[in-house]
Every structure is written in C-alpha cells, then in structure tokens.
Amino acid sequence: MCALYAHGFPYAARARTLVWVVLGMVASVAVALTAAALVDSAALLVLLASLLAAVHKVACDATRIGPPGNLIFTFLAASSFFSPQHLADVPFHTGLALLGGALAWLICMAPALVRPRGPERIATARALEAAARLLRTPVGDGAAGARADRAARSGTAAAVNAAWHTLFLVSGRSTAAAVSRAGLERLLVRAESALSSGATGAEASGEAELLLGWARGLRAGAPLPSVQLTPAQAEELAGVAVEREAGAAGEAGHNVGREAGHAVERGAAHTFERGPGPARGAGCATARSGPGVAVEGGRLARNRPAFPARRSYVLHRLREPGSPLRPLGLRVAAGCALAGWASLAAGVGHPYWAVVTAASVFQANTSLSWQRAVQRTLGNLLGLLVFALLLPVIGLGPLAMVLLAFVLVIGAEALMPRNYWLGSVCVTPMALLLSEFGADHPAGELMGDRLIDTVLGAAVGVLVCLLVTNRRAAGRIDAALARVAHARDEAALATGSPDVPRQRACLSRDRLIAALGELREAMETASGEWWQRALPEERVAVAEREGHQALTRLAHTLGARVTTG
Template sequence: MLFQFRDAKRRWPFASRAALCMGIPVVVGWAVGDTSAGLMATLGAFTALYGSDRPYLNRAFYLALIALAFAVAVSVGLLAQTTPWTVVPVIAMMAMVATFLCNALRVSPPGAFMFTLVCAAGTAIDAPHLTIWHTALLVAAGGGVAWLAHMIGAFFWPRGPERKAVATAAEAVARFIEAVGTPAQDAARHHAALTMQESWTTLVRFQPPKPRPDGTLSRLRAMGRELNQLFAEAMNATAPLPESAAIKARHIGAEAQKPHPEAERTDPGHVPLGHPGVLASLRESLRPWSPALLVTLRVGIATAIAGTIGAMLGLERAYWCIAAAMLILHQGLDWARTLQRGLERMAGTLVGLLLAGAILVLQPEGLWIAVTLMALQFTIEMIVIRNYALAVIFITAAALTIAAGGHPVPDVGHLLWVRGVDTVIGCVVGLTVFALSRPRFATSRVPDELVRTLNAIAAVIGPMSRGDVLTPTARAARHDLQHRAITLLQAYDRSVGSSPRHGEQVERMWPAVVTTQRLAYRVLSTCWAMEADGEAKARETALSLFGPNGASAMRDALLELGRSARNQKQPAIAAPLPAFVATEMQNLRDSLVTESN
C-alpha cells in the first residue's frame, strides 16, 4: 500500500497555484530585507489548499474566513509561548476545536491539521522584533495572496466550479445507468447519489437565494434536474436502460461545460438542497457519539498525551509530536486506513529527513528559499493524492525549511533526529488511542444510522402518500432522507475497517445496509417522478401507489423494522405493503432475520 499510486487527474493547476502562493510571500520578504518575515507569511499562504471546488462568490467569503482563522491560530500560539506550561494544553485545545468544526462542516483536506500546525508553529516562532499583531498581519497577508490567486479564475471562467460540478454528476449518473442490472449497481448508485448531492450543494447551498431565471446558474440547475430524472428512471428500472440514457447524461455534462447560448433552460424553482446547512450540521455533530465528537475526543486525548511525552523527554519542539498524533486521527478514518496513514507518515518522514538535511546544509538564501519552497509545494500537491507516503518526504522538507526561518541551523543532525523521534512518538500515540477507542464505535454506529434512515423514510411517506411532494415540509423530509442514506453507507465504510472481530460483526450488517439504501432511493426516485408529473397528477399517483391504508401499513412496518435493527429481533410484518416498495421491504425484513439469527 505504501507504494501504490492512486489516480488523480489534472492536478497541475492546483499545484501551480499552491506553489505560487508559497513563493510570493518569501520573495516579498526578501525584497524588503526580512526573509524570515516572508517565511512567516507562508503560514497564511496555506489558505491556497482550501476551497478550490467552491463557487467564486462563496469562495471569497470562505477563504477570507480561512485566512482569518490562520491569523488567529498563530496569535493563540504566540500568546501560549509566553507561558511555557500552557503550550501543550493550548495546542491540544486548538486541535480539538479545529477537528470538530472541520468534521462537522465538512471542510475538505487538509482540514483541521493546518490550523493546528499553524498554532503550534506560533508557539515556536523566534522573532522578538515582531509583536503578536505584526505576526498576525503577516500571516493574514499570506492568506491574502492565496485569496487573490484563488479568485483570479472568476475573471476568466466565472461559473467554472458550477459547470464542473454538473459535469461530474452527469458522468456519475451515466455510469450508474450503465451499471443497472450488474454487480456494480449498488456502488455506482451510491457514487452517483453522493456526486449529485455535491453538485446541488454547489448549485444551491453555496449560492445567493434567488439567481436570475435566465442566467447560467439557472440553466445549470435545470440540467441538474434533468440528471435527477435520469437517476430516478435508473432507480425504477427493472431491466438495464437503453444506451441512449447514458449518452443523454453525458450530453448534459458536455453542455454544462460548454453551454449553447440558445439553450432555453430556466430555473425550475424547486431543486434539491445538497448537504445540510451549517446549523443543521452542527446540531447533528453535537449528537452523543456522533462521528465528529468521537474524532474530536480521540484527537484531544492523543494530542495531550503526545505533547506531554514530548515535553517530559525535553524535546525542543514537542508540538511536532502533537502534529503527528493529530494528523492520523483528525479525518476520522477507519482502523485500516488510520494504520496505513501512520505507517505512511513515519516512513515518509524518515526518508524526508534526508532531503530536509540536504536543504538545510546547503542553506538556500534569498530567492533560492522561495524557489526551493515552490518546488517542494508543487511536488507535494502533484503527488499527495497519488501516494501520501511519497508526498510526506517533501512535506517534511518543506516544514523544516520554513521552521528554519531562513537562518543557519547550528546542528542539522540533532534537528533531524529530534524530528524523527517526535514523529514516531506522535504516530504511535495516535494509533494507540485509536485502537483503544474503536470497538464501541464500530459495533453501535451502523444500527443507529440504519434506524435513523428508516425513520427518515417514514417521514417522507406521510406527505408522499397525499401527493405533497413540492411543499417545504415534504422537500425537507426528502432532503433529510437522502442525507441519511449517504450517511448510512459512510458509517458502514468507516466501521467495517475495524478490528477483525468487530469488523466481522459490522460486515454481517451489509445486506441490511444496502437493502435499506435501496429502499430509500426507491422512495426518493418515486417522489422525483411524481414531482415531474405535476401537482394534480401527483395526487392521483399517490392514491394508486398507496391505496387507502398503504401509508399507515408502511409506517408501521418501518417502525417494526427499526426495532428489529436496534434489538436484533425478528420483525413481524403482517399487513400488505404498497407494491412499489414491497420487494425492498421484504428483502430488508429477510436481511434483518438473517442477522438476528
């Protein structure tokens, strides 16, 4: 796994931008005669690693907030520096706050790690000629450089992120259509649903509330609705769809990238909502034993222990222990991937120390520091997705080059030895904390999420049985159901990689998980089809689907299935169920019976 290269397409624009943002502050610092200040500003330049998939207007506010957070983080670190005994608790607390917020709000990688690293770096900055405010302004200036670099594309391709989101969703829907009736159907359906949700987040959640009816955004939303209809047709298909359906999806994707000016598409008025909003995400993450809270707790314990060990051993920069412990925990990966991440970090760091040593011995000055950092950052971003262990080699070299602050290192060998020890301590502590905390998480989360998904299905059935598919209440219920279906499979993916014993327990739940997800998408796709028929026809369709008692029978059955999933008892379903979900309901009952046995 350490030598496996994963696919990552067209990384060079992002890598070039990140490298440029890293080099500009150093060049400016050199030009004004203070290279160390320029290196300090590179801490804010890490803003360039965030928000590249967001629409430009939303991106402008998002990146400004990221840059401000970096400035605050380094200021907190500088304040802790004045009282040495507070350094470890402060960094551990920063790690916990950043981890919770980034997991709850779905901040993409590098996520919480960079905020903690910047705070930790603040505790070790040796710049007596600069006040805390001056340092914070330097970091903010580095963030400003990244902000400008991120926003330049708005002048050339103002709706680029939105177009890309629709095109990506179109390809995912096309692949799902092609997979109908094959063993790859379930995985393709989940990927298409997840990609569609990401697309609607870009088209709706990250946008002003009322776009122009005839504008580009409105046309892209209309294309997204067409993809929704294709997805619904594929969900309701009892046999493989004709090739023309996948061709149509790909045509929509191509048109999203290069739309025809004469295309007459307007905002459909009612569209899916994508990911939950900020407040809804925070409420869900504050639920007891939520993934975000558990990951935060792990990070807090691991960083406190790693930092304490580093301090007790007298390591000059104990925050490296904290950074290593947090790095392998903050994303909330399963045991297999966490173990892999720890091994990759240790192996990559030990090799990277050789490269870092060579750079520190050569001691680049002035513009050569900028060139070195730009080359390292470009290489990191080009390979970090393909092979993390290889990327860590260059991450280690870049971190030590920045930490040197443009000054000679008196004892390079000692610095490299300490960094290696710090990394090993942090990774071992992080893995140990994870290993001791995973069993309860692995065995309880999947049944809980399965019950929540069944409850969400029941919430949709009420308005759906009356033909109310366009009211705000009905749309909110459908939005929650789609979110729950995706969260269910994510819970399974995270839990199945647990220890062999607990992983086997979770793996036995797979038939129930996949059948519940099929049921959820069957209900959603039927709602989408009813929505396309119009309000009057929807009521007729609802009556034919449910009849006089179908809705209450289905809600009772879902309640019974939920009890069975939680208590592992055989469900008893006696009343006849609506035909359009009868197969999925029976399959779910059978999967729960097998599991309880």
C-alpha cells in the first residue's frame, strides 16, 4: 500500500516522501495492533480507530500528499484495530509491516536505475499532450463549444501545474539533472503558451503535432529536442529560475499554477493569463547565462519565499483563522465513531469498514462530501458485483488470491486519481480479498457486511457533515480579502515607484498571487458549506478583478525594467 504514493515525484523527492509514508503507515499499524492486544471493548476500539482516522485526514490534507491521501492509512490502521492480537506478537507483526514498506520503497525507486529522469519527463509529456488537445479543440459557438473549450483549458492548466510542481522538486545539484531540467522547462513553457495562444486552423494543428512529437520522444527516452522560445517565453523561463532559487517551489509555485488554473476555468480574459507581456516571474532577472539560469550582479538573484517552510506549513494551516482542518478533523472523528458504533449495533462483523467508509466521505465541505458519499456507495455496490463474479477464481487457492489482489491494486491505482467511484470498484473486492487472507468467511456474509457498512458509513458521514458545520469558513474569506488588499497595495507601490528594488517587486508579485490563491480556496470551501451567513461574493469578485489588474501592471513594469536594463 505504501507503493501507491508519490508516483509523480522525481526520484530524490520520492525517496524522502516514501520514507515518511512508510514510517507513518507502520506507526499507525503498530498503535492499532497494540490497542487490539490490550483493549477488549469493540466500542472503544472503534473510538480509537476514529481518532487515528482524524489524525490521518488532517495530516494528509495539510501536507497535500496527494492521492490516495488519508484513505490507505485509515484502511490499514482500522483493520488492524480488529485483528486478533497478542501483545508479544506486536513487534513481529510491526516488523513485517516495516519490511513491506521497505520493499515498497525499493520497488518504487528501482526504475531510477533505468530511467533516472523518468517522472519529470512523463509529467512534461502529459502537459505537452494536454496542450496539443487544447490546440485541437475546435472553437465552436454555443454552450457545447464553450464547455469543450473550458474542459480542455482546465485539463491543460492542471497538467501544466502538475508538471511545474514536479520540475520544481528536481534537484539541480548534478550537471545532468540541471541540464535535463532546463530542457524540460523549455518544453513546458512552450506547452503553457497554448493557454494564451490565439492560433487557429493549420497553425494550431501544426503546433499540436509538434507538441505530440516531443511528448512521444520524452516517453521513449529520446534526447531532449531543441526548442525555440519567444522573448516573452524566455523571460518567463528566467522568472521560473528565480522563483525556484528563491525557495518558492513549494507553496508559492503551487499557488501560481493553481490561480492560473482557476483563471482558465472561469474563462477570464485577464492580461495576467492571456494578454501580451511577461508572464510567470518575468522581469526578475537582468541577464541569463543559458536556459533556466537567472543572474543578477554576477550571482543568482534571490528573493524571500512567499510561504513558510514545509516543516512549519502544517502548523501554519492549523493555526490560520477559519482553517478548514480543525472542523474537518472533528467531522472525521465524530463521523467515523458514530458509523462504527452503528455497525456494531447492527451486528456487523467488520465495523472498521464503516469507519473507513465514513473517513472516505469527508471532503473540504459538505457539498463535496455529499458527492463523495454517492460515488463511494455506487463504487462499492459495483465492487461487490465484481467480487461475486471473482468467487470461482478465489476458490482456486491463496496464489490465485494474491494474483487477484495484485491486479486489483493496479486497477485501483490507475482509476482512483481519475474517477473515484470507478476506482472504488477495484478497491472493494481488494478489501474483501484482504479480509479472506486472515480467515475464511462465507462469501454471502462478507458481502452483506460490506453492503451494510457502506450504507451506514456514507449515511452517517453525510449526517455529521450537516450537523458539524464549519461556521468559521466565511471568516476565512474576510481574512483572505484583507491579505489580498494588503498585497495589492504592496504591488501598487512597487508598480508606481521606480526606486523599489526588483527583488521587492518580485516578492510583492508572489505575495499577491499567493493571496489570490488563498482567497479562491477559501471561497470554494465556504460555498460548499450550508448554514452560513451570506458570503461576500461581490467583494470577492472585485478583489479578484483588482488583484489581476494589479498583477498585469506589475508584470508590465517588471518587463519594462528588464527591457530598459
């Protein structure tokens, strides 16, 4: 299960991330096994599993570890709480879990021996392919054409943002890594230009074919092509180098791409996204010594990161006013406990399934949680049907069960990030198979327990969302509006005064972009909550418009300083 994480990370970052995943997974299992050996009350075990599920949810959401998020941690820990256990066996079983995690680490890192630049090349190839699809999307009139264009732009923005995040994680300590990253950045800038391209007809088709050819070469391991950039794209590449060297690769880089993606999804026509002039980070370097290298005064230009360091970012998100993590953790703890107790009251033999189902339901707000409950229920019902069809194969013996679990893990990994309910179709029979490894249960009883626990977990999860509301979500919008106003004033000062140092102007830009991203996130979270006071939608719209206008003026100012310098 540890092998499901960090697939999109470069190998150096993947190695570090998987170590924490393995340690977190093993620690959770150790706590659960110890509780199973010492506690006889099933109700108390449900409570302990629910509290640990809340910790998993808050930690995974705060660190933004990515799919499959907290669900795998909670699934393994919750099932371990109800595994018959002797205290003397806990060290041995924990050691087995640690060995499994070590094996997962080795398997996930093994491709680095063959294709050490594989993850970043694949991420860039996906961005190129998404940009090619956007260029090939016909420009049609009416609602259907607008939806197709919006979907293509949203997909391209997401793929480009994911690729930037991957490239920002690439270490440039070795010459080979730095050269590879510089070449991939040039390709990615070219792919990103499709979002603001006005090309149509043969020109768009030719550019799409070129991008697809580059993508095929990246996937096949071919040498990086020579990419011609426009002056504006070259300035963007210089700004990216400054952003990376400034240490903004973590959260500032994430929010740059996220805010750009929101602008694309809303169909905004702001110059910040589509208009002429420099784009990301433009104007933050006066000279360049090769692609992707920004030099100022004979050394790399640096500016302070716009976000706290990663190790303090979790605490920052927990402490911020109106943080959604605190009510979300309370929802998970209460919902999982109530679902598990309801399962015990119904006489179900696997109450931890209800705990896991409830944990999977809780999302950033009530609206998203309701959607996830429907998806989870539908996926589990279809998964039970798949399990019934697989019963003849399961009856062949343990080896067949292991092979089936292997196939189902691959299916879940491939489908879950793209479509949750379809991924659940693979997860459900896999969970039932894992239950069969420890004991032999009648198939009908096993499927009945799963069905009841799914319905109970989903229903209780939605009910708890309605009862435990995030009443401070609107207050978070007010705080975000204040941050946007302050960052906009700083940007205006940097724009209006030629005496403001370039590094300070770049910092003002980063802060304004980050503030706009926080405002959009706060608004989206609050919009999906019920029992709220009226949201300041007009103030948010005005703040976003003025913020993007300030970014436009700041980008032109920085670009002019580069030109005149």
